[in-house]
Amino acid sequence: MWYRSASFILDNRQQNVAALAPDTLSISPPGGTTRTSMADTFQNPNPNPVISAYYQTRAAHHGVITSDWLAQAQAATDQNSDPNAISASDVRVSDPDKPFSVIDEFNDWRKQPDLAEAVAAIRALAAVIRSSKATTMMELEIELKKASDSLKSWDETSISLTAGCDLFMRYVTRTAALEYEDFNSAKSRLIERAEKFGEISYKARKVIAMLAQDFIFDGCTILVHGYSRVVLEVLKLAAQNKKLFRVFCTEGRPDRSGLRLSNELAKLDIPVKLLIDSAVAYTMDEVDMVFVGADGVVESGGIINMMGTYQTALVAHSMNKPVYVAAESYKFARLYPLDQKDLAPAPIPIEFGVPVPSKVEIERSARDYTPPQYLTLLFTDLGVLTPSVVSDELIQLYL
C-alpha cells in the first residue's frame, strides 16, 4: 500500500489544491444551513476539500441540535425515502432520467444519525448490485469497484467509509462464486449479506457494550472525549446495570459534540461534569479511565479520532491511567500513519466568536492520530483486543 505513504499524499494534496475552485468556505453555525451547502456539493464529483464532509455530517448529527435543523432533517428523509422504495435508479428529484448514482444513495443512508458510515456505504453498494444489469460476476465486480472508488473519492477524509467499501469489495472478491452455479443466487446472496450488515452495526455496539462492562467498577470516574455512539451505548448499559460512576465530558470544540453527549448522559441520570478541552490534564488525577470512540483504527493499532484525543491519551499515559477505545471492527483500515501529517487533511470550519484578522492562519484539522503505545485496550465486536492484535486481524483479511 505504498500509495498511502507520506510523500505521495503530499503530492496528491498539491494537485488537489491546484485544481480547486475558489474557496466557497462559508462559516455556518452547525445548524440548519449546513444541509443546503452540502446539497450544492452533491453535483461535484470532488466536493470542496477545504471542508471535510465527514466531519461536517458529524457536527450536524452530534453537535447541539437546533429545532430548525430537526425540521430540515425530517423533511430531507421524508422526501427521499419514497423514491428509494419505488425505484433505486431514480434518486435525484431534479433529474429523474439520470442513471443511478451511488453517491446520492450513500448520502440518503448517511442522513440517519444512528447509522454508521461504513454501513451506509455497504447499503449503497448493495443498491448498486440490485440495480446492476451485469450478467457475470466479473462484470458485477467491475461495477462495484467503480462505485466503491467513486464513493471513496467523494469523501477522502472519511476512514470508515473507505474501510467499509474495502471490506465489502474484499468480501465480494473472496466469496466463492464457485460455491454458486447460478449468478442470480450469488447476486441475491450478496445483497442479503449487505442488508444484514446493517443489523451487525447495531449488534456490534451491544456486543462492545457488554464486553466493556467489567472494566467499569463502582465509584469510578470516566473521562470521555468526543461524541461516540458506541461509548454512549457502553455507558448506557453500565447505568442500566446499576453501576455507580461519574463521567467527565470534554466540551469538544469546535463542534461542541461534548455538550450533546453530556445532554444524553444527563438524560440517563449519570452524573456528568463538563470540562473545557484544556482542563483535561487538570482533572486527570481524579480520573480512573479514559473512554473514546474511533473514526478509524489503523494498522499499527493506533486510532484516528476527533481532535484532542491524542492530547488526552498522552496525559492519561503519563499519569498511568488506562485509555480504552470502543470501535466496531469494520473501522479497521489499511492505513499506517507515521505522524500527524500523514493523514489526508480533513478541515472543518472553526468559529472563534470574534473576527480573526486575515493574516492569522487557523489550524482547521478535525482529527488526530493516537499511536498505539498510548492505548491500553480496544473493545471491538471481535472481542477485547490489545493494539497489537489489530494488524493481525487486518493481515488475515487482506493478505
Next chain:
Amino acid sequence: MPDVQPLVNGFLSQLKKRKIEGSQATAKQTAEVLRSVISQQRLPHTNQAGALIDAVRAVGEQLIAANPVEIAVGNIVRRVLHIIREEDLSLATDAIAGLGISAGSDDEDDVEQDDHPVLSAAAVAAAARSTLRPPSLQTLLEDMPDSAAVPHTSSSGGESEGKSRSDKGSRGRKLKHDVIEAVNDLIQDISTCHEQIAEQAVEHIHHNEVILTLGSSRTVLEFLCAAKEKKRSFRVFVVEGAPRYQGHVLAKDLAARGLQATVITDSAVFAMISRVNMVIVGAHAVMANGGVIAPVGLNMVALAAQRHAVPFVVLAGSHKLCPLYPHNPEVLLNELRSPSELLDFGEFSDCLDSASGAGSLHVVNPAFDYVPPKLVSLFITDTGGHNPSYMYRLIADYYSADDLVVKGRTTAGS
C-alpha cells in the same frame, strides 16, 4: 454420571479447602477428573458433541466456583471444551469427505442428494472457517450462525446423508475416543512442561551471569539446573519471599545441585538489582493481555528491573495461559491468606480487637501480585519465547471464543 460423582465431589472439596498446591498439580487433576466425566458420559445418537460440551460445562462451572483464584482450573476446563469442538469438527469434515466418495456409488441416494453434498461441504467449510477461530474481520460478512449451533449442524449434516444407525453409534464412540486421546495428550503436556521450558535455558543464560529470582518455582529450578547441565557457570540471587520464605527452600536446592546461590531479603532487591543481568521468575497465571499473576513481591521486582533496564523473564507452562482480561486483578484474582503467617495471634491479640477502642491492628496477607504487561520482557512457554503482546495468539490457538464464560446449561441439548 453417577459413577463419577464421588470423584468430582472429592476434588471439589479438595479445591475448596485449598488442599492442592500449585497450578500444575491442580491442572493435572482437573484434566483427569474431566477425562473420567467424558468417559462415563453416555452420548445420545444426535449431537454427541453438544452433550459432551454440556456435561463438561456443568462440572467445570462447579470446579471453577470452588476455587476462583486457581485460574488453572478454568483454563483446563476451557481447553477440554475446545478439544471437544475440534475433534467433532474434524470428524465431521472426515465424514463429509468420506461421503463425497461414497455418494457416487450409492445410486438410490444420488438423485435426492445432488445439491446436498455440494452445499453441505460448503457449509462445513464455512463452519470450519468460522467456528474454531475467534471471530474476525473475515467472518464478519459471511454467514454467522450461532457457533453453538454449528457443531449441531455439522454433526447432523453428517447424519442427514442417510447413514445407518450403527454408523452413528460408531461415530459417537469415535468422538469419545478421540477426545479422550486428546485429553491424555493434554495431561502429558502438563506433566512435561518443565522439561520443554528447561530445554530453552541454554539460549538465555550465558557465562558469568547473575540471575535473580523470587520464592521457589519448580519451573525456575529446572530451568536453572538445565543451564548448569550445559556447563554454564552463573550465580543466582534468591529473594526470600516473605512471609512464606520459600526462597530459602530454593536456595538449598540450588546449592545441592552445585549452583552458587545468595539469599537476600525482599527489601534488598532495589539495592542489588543493578548487579543483576536477568530476572527469571515463575508465574501463577498469565492473562490475555500479557499481564502476570505472580507471587506477592514480584511487582516490586519487576518495577526495580524496569528501572535498571534488566530483562524480566517469566516462565509459564501453557496450562497457565488464561483467556480472560484482568479488569481488577489486585482484588478479584487475589487471595488473602491467613495473617498468622505474619504475626502470631497470641502476641498481638489485644491490638487486633477493635471493639476495645484503643486502636486496631489489621494484618493483610495477599498471596498474589499483578505485574502489568509492559514490565515483562519475555515469556518462555513450552512452545518457545514470546512477547507479551503475542500472548493473545497462543490463547486463540488453545481456546474457543464461546467458552470464555463457563456456565452449565439448565436445558438439555444445545
